Every structure is written in structure tokens, then in C-alpha cells.
Amino acid sequence: MNPTTLTTNIYQNNYAVIGTGALGGFYGAKLQKAGFDVHFLLRSDYEQVANHGLIIQSKDGNFTIPSVNAYQDVAKMPRCDVVIVSLKTTHNHLLTEILPFVVKDNGVVLVLQNGLGIEAEVAAIAGDDRVIGGLCFLCSNKIAPGHIHHLDYGKITMAEYASHYHSVATTPRLQKITHEFTNAGINIEVAEDLLLARWKKLVWNIPYNGLSVILNATTAELMADINTRQLVQQLMEEVLLGAKGSGRVIPQEFVQLMLDYTDNMKPYRTSMKIDYDESRPLEVEAIFGNPLKMAKANGIDLPQIDCLYRQLKFLDARA
Amino acid sequence: MNPTTLTTNIYQNNYAVIGTGALGGFYGAKLQKAGFDVHFLLRSDYEQVANHGLIIQSKDGNFTIPSVNAYQDVAKMPRCDVVIVSLKTTHNHLLTEILPFVVKDNGVVLVLQNGLGIEAEVAAIAGDDRVIGGLCFLCSNKIAPGHIHHLDYGKITMAEYASHYHSVATTPRLQKITHEFTNAGINIEVAEDLLLARWKKLVWNIPYNGLSVILNATTAELMADINTRQLVQQLMEEVLLGAKGSGRVIPQEFVQLMLDYTDNMKPYRTSMKIDYDESRPLEVEAIFGNPLKMAKANGIDLPQIDCLYRQLKFLDARA
DSSP: OOHHHHTSOSSOOEEEEESOSTTHHHHHHHHHHTTOEEEEEOSTTHHHHHHHOEEEEETTOOEEEOOOEEESOGGGSOOEEEEEEOSOGGGGGGHHHHHHHHEEEEEEEEEOOSSSSHHHHHHHHHOGGGEEEEEEEEEEEEEETTEEEEEEEEEEEEEEOOGGGOOOOOOHHHHHHHHHHHHTTOOEEEOSOHHHHHHHHHHHHHHHHHHHHHTTOOHHHHHHSHHHHHHHHHHHHHHHHHHHHTTOOOOTHHHHHHHHHHHTSOOOOOHHHHHHHTTOOOOHIIIIIHHHHHHHHTTOOOHHHHHHHHHHHHHHHHO | OOHHHHHSOSSOOEEEEESOSTTHHHHHHHHHHTTOEEEEEOSTTHHHHHHHOEEEEETTOOEEEOOOEEESOGGGSOOEEEEEEOSOGGGGGGHHHHHHHHEEEEEEEEEOOSSSSHHHHHHHHHOGGGEEEEEEEEEEEEEETTEEEEEEEEEEEEEEOOGGGOOOOOOHHHHHHHHHHHHTTOOEEEOSOHHHHHHHHHHHHHHHHHHHHHTTOOHHHHHHSHHHHHHHHHHHHHHHHHHHHTTOOOOTHHHHHHHHHHHTSOOOOOHHHHHHHTTOOOOHIIIIIHHHHHHHHTTOOOHHHHHHHHHHHHHHHHO
């Protein structure tokens, strides 16, 4: 028995999954497979999933969940201890209509979304002390309704959210959630500084998501050309500047680490490129707009990130 | 008789046109139509033009030049008083093999090309006192070998080049050339500061040429979207910074003038977009690379222009 188990209560959390796609469907299915009580909110895929469950095709082993608690109407869902928000951020305007119905009074919202500043938006609905942020390092696609293909990775970095993104020492409720996720076979890392974790993830997400859409390119193509490789590095360094403006220091070596990491990846179509290719709205505000706004509020201009932001807004509006 | 005619010699200049495309073919045909002795260097269109001459379809009136002095081999051309360089800058590596054969000892090279810094490159071949720069405001396309469609505009701003782009008062030889062009129905403006004129033209060329290729967009589309409209303006302001670093002040009002001008244009496919669509090399170094280098030499970073430069280099290399 390790010390973290001392802090877990005797009963298990129940879980709601808001947005049962490539990400929410995957983690929700893993939790249910491990024996947790999970409730899935769906829209277009409701009929399929209600009748036939979820199929997970994974590099870690395929499995099916033949019978799931599927809902079209949030009002019919039970209130849950942990409400996983796994919508695309472009649908977050729906959360004001969803979260008040589904979070238990002492429950928590676990935001498994991309970008920066989303926890503050969710806290405005659920309360400052009701939000945990989660950063997913996951490569998975929904290849059909209820059918998810998990290609690679899967780790989640979780951290408590506090007003103004102040750092928070690990809480018992976070320990309990990470313990349950770990029991479901999900690799978890706990962080104390959610904002630092978010900025760190942007070091990768901003250059590769942006340029892959704008230039119709894979990560490997961007790395093979000396000009885009240099631009990727410059964009990463602008992210470090933005982080520094928020009082978060990302060491310069992290840039080289991300470049090396990408050099060693298989050619990869980023999540924003997949959205663009499938004519879905792009998460431009979460990944680009919010970091630019936060930097600006700290008196810092990030001109090359701004350039990508405006190019992506144009492409997003036209699509 | 106006004063300028006093300075013209009694004999007419003869002209060589190096690069008989949409631009060189158009101005060369206008000069020959007005009675000047013009010699055209051609490559792929040689057979057609040698046998059938030039067809000019122009908003100012169509005309044909049935018989032209056409050359495939520069060694067979006569030396000329004025050698018009109207290649794309991407072919300027050929000039070392061409100019020494075709410029008279007291002749001059008239560079009718896009971008910055080209005159200095030509001066390295022809001599510092043998170069005039010309900025063309012309909208024309070659629609078939020897067949040019002149859609709009046509003015040329001409200025003497001096070492290090120092300003030069109008010279008799420049007056003579502008007089002859004017007699051929070409609208000419004389400038004393070639570098200022080049930077001014970049205020338009950098945002619209760059973004039209990167975003696959017309000028009208770029102006209709608030994000790209703002990016266009920011890019224009970076050009002003670059100009200032070279000691050339372009007033801030010029930005608004260019925006208004573009708002009032017909939707326009830029020259770089036409090159890209037709899989021709892009003039990235002349229009983006050289201004960036000149600004850098003056200690000035232009990050958004740098972003476009690297994106265009990637697209150019891939195409």
C-alpha cells in the first residue's frame, strides 16, 4: 500500500463524460472497463452508442464496451463526482447549459481540453474551487460513431485550478482521481502549476498545429525544411516569452527537447489539421487567441504567433 | 518645346529587352510601335515570336508587332544604349552571362523588376554608374507565347541607382529614356531616391503577394476578413520600420492610402499568386529576403515579414 491510497475514500467516484469523441470516448471507456460508473453525453452519435456501445481499437489492446449509459439530454444524467469535459473548445459555449445539471455539489469538473484559459471560463460556471485541468498527450481518432482508434501516447497531466491560476499543492480529491485513472490503465502525472503545464504544452501545439494547417504539412515536412524548422523554433521561443510574462519560466533547453522529440516522431497530422481536413471548426481561440491575450495583458507582444493566429482565423472563417 | 527636350540627344536610344514576357514584351512592343529600335531576347517563346511577332491585347487598345528582332543567343544581339531587364528575379543568375554582351560601353541597364536590392546585384555586373531602377505598376499576363494581355495600370517609376542607394538628381540619360518612354505612350514618374521608391512599393507587395499565396486568397478576400485585414496593416507597418532603418521615412498615412487603394481595386490575383498557381518559382528573395536582410543589417527585426518569408520559402521549395 502506498501513501496515496490512504487519502482515497472508500467509495468510488462516478464519472460524466461531456463529449464522447476520440478523447472523451477513449478515456471514458477505459474507466468503465476498469469498473467505474460512467455516464456519456452524446449528440450525433447517440443512437449508435446507445444501441451498440463503444469500440476501442488501441495499440495497447482492442476492447469493446457493449453497453454504456448514453444520454442525449443532460437533464436525464445523474449528478456526478467528476465531470470530464472533453468537447472541442469550439463548443464550450454549451457548457453553461450543461455543467449546472451534472456536477455534484461537492463534485469537480475535469477539463481535458487544449489551449490556455479554459479552466477560468469553466470556473466562471462551476466555481473556482470546482475545476481541475488535464492536459492530454493522446493521439486518437474517431473513425466512425462510437468507434475510436487510439494510435499512440495517452498520458494526462492533471493539476488543480485556483483563481488566477495560482499554484496549488496536490489535494486529496485530485489524488483520488489520479488513483482511479491509474487503476484504469491511464498514465497520470500530477502538476502543481496548471498554468506552467498549459504554457509548456503550447510550446509544441502552437507551431505544429498552426503551421500544419496553414501550410498543409505534416510535422515531418515542417522539420525537414530549414525555413519552417527555424520558424517552428522561433514560435517556440515566443511561447517561452509569453510564459515568462505570466511568471512561468520554461527553460530554453525545453525548445531543443521539443524539436528532438518531434524529429523522432512518426510523421504526424496534428489535431488542428485533422479538424481542418474534416471541415470542423478550429480551436484557434483556445490555442492561439487566449495565449496572445494573456501575454498582451502582461505587456508582451508575440508577433509571429499573432501572424499565425490571424491566418488561422481567416482559414477557419472561410471553411 | 518643353525644357526636357533640350537635354535629349538627336539620335534615339536603341533598346534590348532581356526577358520577353508579360512585362518586357508589353513595354518593348510599345517602344517598337512608337518607332524605336528594339531587340528582344527570348527562350521558350523564340520560335513563335521570331515567326509571328507579338500580339498585345490591351485595355488601351489592341495592336500587333508582326516582325520583331528576336534572339535566342545574346551573342548575336547588337549592343544597346538601354538594356531592359524584365526577367523574373528568380532568373537573375543568368545576368552575368548576358549583360556583358549587350550593354554599350556608355549604355545603361534599366532594371524593371520587383523587390529590393536587385540594382546592387546588377551594378556588380554592369558597374555602379550603369544602372537605373524602374518600378512597374502594371497588371498584365502572358496568355500564350508572344501573346500578352494588358489588364490595367502601366506606370513606371524610374530613378538612377548609385552605390549604396544614395539619392541621385535626375540625369540627362534618365531624362532621355523617360522622354522616349513617354513618347511610346508609357506613363513615367521620375524619383530621386530609388531605395525610398522600392520600400514604398513593398508596402503593398509584401502583405498582398505573401498572404495571397499562403492563404490562397484574392486581395478582396484578404480585405474582407477583419483578421487578415489587420495582419495586412501590421505587415505594412513593419515595412515602414524597415524603410526607416534604411533612413527612408514613409509617412504613416501611406498605410491607410494603400488600404483604401486596395479596397477600391477589383479582386486581384497578385503576381506571386499567378507564379505559384502556374508552378513557377516565387520571387521570395527579392520581395521578402532582401528587405529582411537590409533591415537586419540596420539592426531591425521584422518578425511578421520573417514569418511570411519562411512560409513562402517552404511553399516554394515544395512546389
